[in-house]
Amino acid sequence: MDKLYKGLKPSRRNFLRGAAATGVAAFGGAQAARAQGAPDPAITEIKPWMQYLGDGVDARPYGMPSPYEAHVRRQNVEWLTADPVSSVNFTPLHELDGIITPNGLCFERHHAGIAEVDPAEHRLMINGLVDRPLVFTMEDLMRFPRENHVYFLECAANTGMEWAGAQLNGCQFTHGMIHNVMYTGVPLRLVLEEAGVRTNAAWILPEGADASGMTRSIPMEKALDDCLVAFKMNGEALRPEQGYPVRLVVPGWEGNMWVKWLRRIEVGDQPWHHREETSKYTDLLADGQARRFTWEMDAKSVITNPSPQAPITHGPGPMTLTGVAWSGRGTIPRVDVTLDGGANWHQARMSGPSLMKSMHRFYYDFEWDGRPMLLQSRAHDSTGYVQPTKDQLRQVRGENSIYHNNGIQTWAVNENGEAENVEIS
Amino acid sequence: MDKLYKGLKPSRRNFLRGAAATGVAAFGGAQAARAQGAPDPAITEIKPWMQYLGDGVDARPYGMPSPYEAHVRRQNVEWLTADPVSSVNFTPLHELDGIITPNGLCFERHHAGIAEVDPAEHRLMINGLVDRPLVFTMEDLMRFPRENHVYFLECAANTGMEWAGAQLNGCQFTHGMIHNVMYTGVPLRLVLEEAGVRTNAAWILPEGADASGMTRSIPMEKALDDCLVAFKMNGEALRPEQGYPVRLVVPGWEGNMWVKWLRRIEVGDQPWHHREETSKYTDLLADGQARRFTWEMDAKSVITNPSPQAPITHGPGPMTLTGVAWSGRGTIPRVDVTLDGGANWHQARMSGPSLMKSMHRFYYDFEWDGRPMLLQSRAHDSTGYVQPTKDQLRQVRGENSIYHNNGIQTWAVNENGEAENVEIS
Secondary structure (H helix, E strand, O other): OOOOEOOOOOOEOOOOOOOOOOOOOOOOOOEEOOEOOEOOHHHHOOOHHHOOOOEOOOOOOOOOOOHHHOOOOOEEOHHHOOOOOOEEEEOOHHHOOOOOOOHHHOOOEEOOOEOOOOOOOOOEEEEEOEOOOEEEOHHHHOOOOOEEEEEEEEOOOOOHHHHHOOOEOOHHHHHOOEEEEEEEEEEHHHHHHHHOEOOOOOEEEEEEOOOOOOEOOEEHHHHOOOOEEEEEEOOEEOOHHHOOOOEEEOOOEOHHHOOOOEEEEEEEOOOOOOHHHOOOOOEEOOOOOEEOOOOEOOOEEEEEEOEOOEOOOOOOEEEEEEEEEEOOOOOOOEEEEEOEOOOOEEEOEEOOOOOOOOOEEEEEEEEEOOOOEEEEEEEEOOOOOEOOOHHHHHHHHOOOOOOOOOOOOEEEEOOOOOEEEEEOO | OOOOEOOOOOOEOOOOOOOOOOOOOOOOOOEEOOEOOEOOHHHHOOOHHHOOOOEOOOOOOOOOOOHHHOOOOOEEOHHHOOOOOOEEEEOOHHHOOOOOOOHHHOOOEEOOOEOOOOOOOOOEEEEEOEOOOEEEOHHHHOOOOOEEEEEEEEOOOOOHHHHHOOOEOOHHHHHOOEEEEEEEEEEHHHHHHHHOEOOOOOEEEEEEOOOOOOEOOEEHHHHOOOOEEEEEEOOEEOOHHHOOOOEEEOOOEOHHHOOOOEEEEEEEOOOOOOHHHOOOOOEEOOOOOEEOOOOEOOOEEEEEEOEOOEOOOOOOEEEEEEEEEEOOOOOOOEEEEEOEOOOOOEEOEEOOOOOOOOOEEEEEEEEEOOOOEEEEEEEEOOOOOEOOOHHHHHHHHOOOOOOOOOOOOEEEEOOOOOEEEEEOO
16 A cells, blocks of 8 residues: 555546456466476475474463564554544454454554553442442452343444545555454443432443543433443453453444443433533534434445455456445345446355344455456345445535445456545446 | 362362352442442542553554453463473463453464464465366465354363363363364365365365474365365464464364364375374273274363352352353253252353354353352253263273363362362262
């Protein structure tokens, strides 16, 4: 990727639609071995790792990726925010597959840097409109019945720069404010029931223990539905940058509500209208009015390979295109893919568990004719909703917005396999 | 845990069965806050992490666990093998929850240490009884259609020390030669079809690229069924200790067949009877005969909390017991739990996805009366098979064996909540 940022001005380009497919190459680039008994030198050559005894089982109490994978990392964008302690970095979606995001690569968003909380000193308080205000240690929380669920967490601002046209050259930057892990936690309902929610209670206000003291108002109906007080992700303790030792999980809803380093939940009868739900995380429309409380993350998808950071590095012939799709309202039974900017749509192949409010993985296996392509994906969710185009969103919401851009993404692939972020109309 | 190893002699003890439950304590240990407006000092105290700006989003391109979790690590047992380069370490099951094992904590077993393979230099060859011997680069493999599946990998020797009675004091050591991750890979069937398997082909021999050149014979029926040529685990590249850049996945079958650093697959008409399927990985019976080709891992379960490394640290009252169960033959629809050494069995609560040949998580939520317990779990798999006792296994297989011990595990918990590995008869 030689150019991350394409300039602040919109760059909506029109691309020639792809022409008919040419002759089909043999599968993959595999070379036929010369003959049985006289195989290719590439396989008979003695490699260094065939000749030494490597690290033993006492060397790596906690393992790390291969040094050859050092390029697979979260990245931030320096010009995006004033300071990295109140900023975001991005999950390298183009380097991942399946539906699980490994903990070390889950994007980070924090408002006062990473709090390094001592779990023995940490407490969670429930107060406000409850019969019995309570203070829990971590051990107390572990005594409640707990559950396991795979959920995506997406920042409301994911893809936000793209409202103004094709901006960021790589799905890590256009769509990487998302991760998808298995959480273990206690249903928030059980914790609230222990405190005894009063009949006039209608909202909760979770509060974080970091220096930013993050708060968001959440309606009681959601709190009692599927929210979790979570302490594990992908089997192990939450990572510090994801709220260790305990965070709120608010399935399908925008990421800033999933309060990290959770220290307090206040129960009230109306929303608080704090900073992060008024001056931020509201959607300014063209007429100057703002939408507030736009909690759900609508169905969305993106092709992760090929993409600007992950060009095609082989010639024409068989190949697999892949991407991810998700919806805050259910599952993703279907994704469509086009190679020609929407002239023809093909149903993608889904692979992996289809779970509520979780990322889904799709593939499209095809013969590339070696000509330019305009790649798009379009998610359908289990409510029947279909992912819109960016222009359809702009017609309704204008271009002032930062949040909730779930429009269809286009990558233009040239005859060399290089991909670029573009818009077509 | 003050004592890992309890001595080589069997220690089958008889424990008094637990008496009737006493009075039930209030839920958890949560303290009622003094009053609304005057909460507990534990929550009003200003903690250090509320006062500083922590690390920003540019500080950790690849994240790591909190320093407070440094005790959560793979561990080996020095006396178990002659040298750590041909040895095993163990997954800390008692520190994990849910069904996903994080990549950094997946147990390791290698025969010549960890090979550090350069993926650009690595090749996979298919030869033998095929129409067209082929050599694939990693890029070639990525052009095949791929799939995602969560599978457990269990070493055939897991729980092997327990044939001789209660030996190792902790589920990490008795049951920790297992991990459970989401794999992304190409169905082996597609790779073999590309080479063209001849009509007389009946077996394959996968071979590793490390200095041990690990090989195992696998029948063609399994190769064409659900085996994967896998390059990703939990979304990211395989870890070096798990075969980076490519390993074989043999769902439900013993771990040593899942050849790592996969460099070659030979196709033949009969098994090869190499070292690791004759002198090792065969099950010596009491009469001196050995079972060979005992590939499938039978249904098994273990309670991970409480357990010797994870005692109960609170008093009587509500608590949650948890553990894992798995079967190489299908799913786990049901696990039973007993608190009194089998006098009374209770159906456990399953939570999390129930996937073929994957680990399952179970919980049992109960009121602890503060008296000693004899904890056991018993898995049922989707074929109707029920996990046997260790004595039932010994009656059939004797005590010479090292492999395939899937007997019911017992933890004796005393009135202080401390747990010990015991056997009851």
